[in-house]
Amino acid sequence: MTTDPLSQVFSALADPTRRAILARLSKGEASVNELAEPFEITLPAVSKHLKVLEKAGLIERTRHAQWRPCRLRAAPLESASNWLDYYRQYWEESFDRLDAYLKTVTSNQKKRGKKDGRRR
Numbered sequence: 210m211t212t213d214p215l216s217q218v219f220s221a222l223a224d225p226t227r228r229a230i231l232a233r234l235s236k237g238e239a240s241v242n243e244l245a246e247p248f249e250i251t252l253p254a255v256s257k258h259l260k261v262l263e264k265a266g267l268i269e270r271t272r273h274a275q276w277r278p279c280r281l282r283a284a285p286l287e288s289a290s291n292w293l294d295y296y297r298q299y300w301e302e303s304f305d306r307l308d309a310y311l312k313t314v315t316s317n318q319k320k321r322g323k324k325d326g327r328r329r
Contacts, residue, residue, distance in 0.1 A: 214266065214288070215288060215289060215292060217265040217266070217285075218265045218266070218267065218285045218286070218288070220261075220265070221261050221264075221265035221267055222289070224258065224261075226250070227258050227261060227262055229247070229248075230255075230262065230268075231262065231281060233247075234268060234279060234280065234281035235281055238271075238278035238279065239278060240276060240277065241255055241256060241259065241277070241279070244259070244279065265285060266282055266284070266285045267282055267285050267286065268280060268281060268282060
């Protein structure tokens, strides 16, 4: 089953351990042992998380002699951010329309209250 890249990114980001790994990699390269340090999970479990992140294109692994650091790749995060941005803009416009409507309703209620001689 082939999954589109954006779905892979969101699937990878769905797990808090993987998000924590990405947060750590945003500060610079790290080995698997360094990435595993703050978690109470096995090295094989961390390796599985890294494979998911690598498949989604969010990290890359390199080799420097015996050291195999992982490094963050931000481009897939940018495409996810762009996708979310579209919906953020949609919701902001919806809330702006709702705000304008509520101001109109409130204004009309105040006008009616003054005509009836009622005070609020």
